[in-house]
Amino acid sequence: MASPVKTYRGNRASDVDAMFNEIARSLDARSEDESNESTNRGLLEDKQVVEPLSELIGIDPSVYRQINAALKAGSRHIMFYGPPGTGKTTIAQRVAGEISEQWKLITGSSDFTSQDVLGGYIPLADGKLKFFPGVLLENFDRPLIFDELNRCDIDKVIGPLFSVLSGQSTVLPYLSDPNDPESSRVEIRPKGTSNPPASYSPSSKWMIIATINSIDKASLYQMSYALTRRFAWIYVAEPSDADAFLREYLSRDLASEIPATSRSPLAEVWSAINDVRPIGAAPIIDVIRYVLGEVDGFDFFAPTDEEGLSMPLLDALSVYVFPMLDGILRDESDSLRDKIADALKLSQDARMLLSSRLIQLSI
Structure with a gap:
């Protein structure tokens, strides 16, 4: 939703002050965005190498090579896919742990809705409604491991994040205060300052690390091509010998x-x-x-x-x-x-x- 255009009257001292204050806020926001972008680049460029896990035998060296290359190239979201039992979740946990000491793991379910993942209205005891963030927005400050992602309706539950994954903002169909029809809609920004419940923005350490079993790929929910290309896909195969x-x-x-x-x-x-x-x-x-x-x-x-x-x-x-x-x-x-x-x-x-x-x- 576009912000309304503001006009100022140059012959009013109060309007002139308001105009300069608005310009100052815009410059501060731009400076903060550039700072966050620099932090994101530093996280990936200065990232220490993800070393092979000693407890996992038979993992092809290309897996770790591709992980580190993807991180260095600036990929913010990684999908591990392959046969069941190859160690995809364990590798995802290692990658998340290298990015941040704090990370969250959830397992996909066909019962998941957009409200579970992004958020939605919940009635309070007094009969009023309140917007509560879902598991993804609650963990915008850390890596989120989405295990067995294709067990949920992928495009439905994280589709609204498509714009954010593409580096753009998106507006959810929820009012920040559902009891006030004039309140702003809930906005998700790719970077910047969070101001819950009106807006949410991921920190520099947020990323989605997902897993999919290739056996289930054809029988469960599919991911659209548009969303697919927002991930770096890394195949984790069975031991070759x-x-x-x-x-x-x-x-x-x-x-x-x-x-x-x-x-x-x-x-x-x-x-x-x-x-x-x-x-x-x-x-x-x-x-x-x-x-x-x-x-x-x-x-x-x-x-x-x-x-x-x-x-x-x-x-x-x-x-x-x-x-x-x-x-x-x-x-x-x-x-x-x-x-x-x-x-x-x-x-x-x-x-x-x-x-x-x-x-x-x-x-």
């Missing part, structure tokens, strides 16, 4: 001695699954912990036999991994059944059980 990941994880976290030559049957299964539908390391780590809880000292690099060692792995895969394969094609199901059965050396009965489970997941 399943066997190398298992060797490093088991030797480091479980202090297990790994034979140099043998290949883990679990790595063969994981690789076969990734050919159909990539998944990250987190579900595989759950499989390892499940098996170790069932069989003390289980050797993940020993050949599985038909009697005892294959079934704990098959049970764990059924509990943690197979549900993530829902919707695979029937020919993919048949191919995957054969590869898993061969890798685990399943008995005929176990093979039939596996086949039935995968058929149930296929379409």
Whole structure:
């Protein structure tokens, strides 16, 4: 909403004083905007490098290279996307922590509305209304991690921020005082001074860091191309070498001695699954912990036999991994059944059980 044009009469001393005061306020605001812009540039240009996380194994070095390049280039908003279980949220938390010690994480939900995220009217006990800021405006002074962003109607809940993400102001359809029809509308500015509830402006440390699971990308809410290009998109893939990941994880976290030559049957299964539908390391780590809880000292690099060692792995895969394969094609199901059965050396009965489970997941 454009501000009304003000006129001043030069023959009135009061109008002349008011005019000069208005000019002074405008110059002060411009100076503050330039100061904030300089602060934003300094935050990104002087940013220390986001180092690889030691607790995350198998992350491609390009992920950290792209993070640092995006920050240095001035990108204010980052989207991490890829298969589930690859460490996207953990990386997002590290980036947010490097920007500010104070950051906020929320998880997307289909129940989210624009009021939840940006704000809206809420009735008070006396029957009056008041504008309350949503979670985003409440955290305009820090990085906001929006985990699983596509679980909410993205353009609907953050669409009004499009102008702000583009470096422009926007006006919300709310009065700063809903009980006064002459009050100004709530305004969101890309930079400047906040004056709640009439106006809100992000600090130099505010940024949106979002995550999306690529498996869900087609089945959940989509993001418009216009909003998409306001983010730097960084793909976080599954480990490229399943066997190398298992060797490093088991030797480091479980202090297990790994034979140099043998290949883990679990790595063969994981690789076969990734050919159909990539998944990250987190579900595989759950499989390892499940098996170790069932069989003390289980050797993940020993050949599985038909009697005892294959079934704990098959049970764990059924509990943690197979549900993530829902919707695979029937020919993919048949191919995957054969590869898993061969890798685990399943008995005929176990093979039939596996086949039935995968058929149930296929379409």
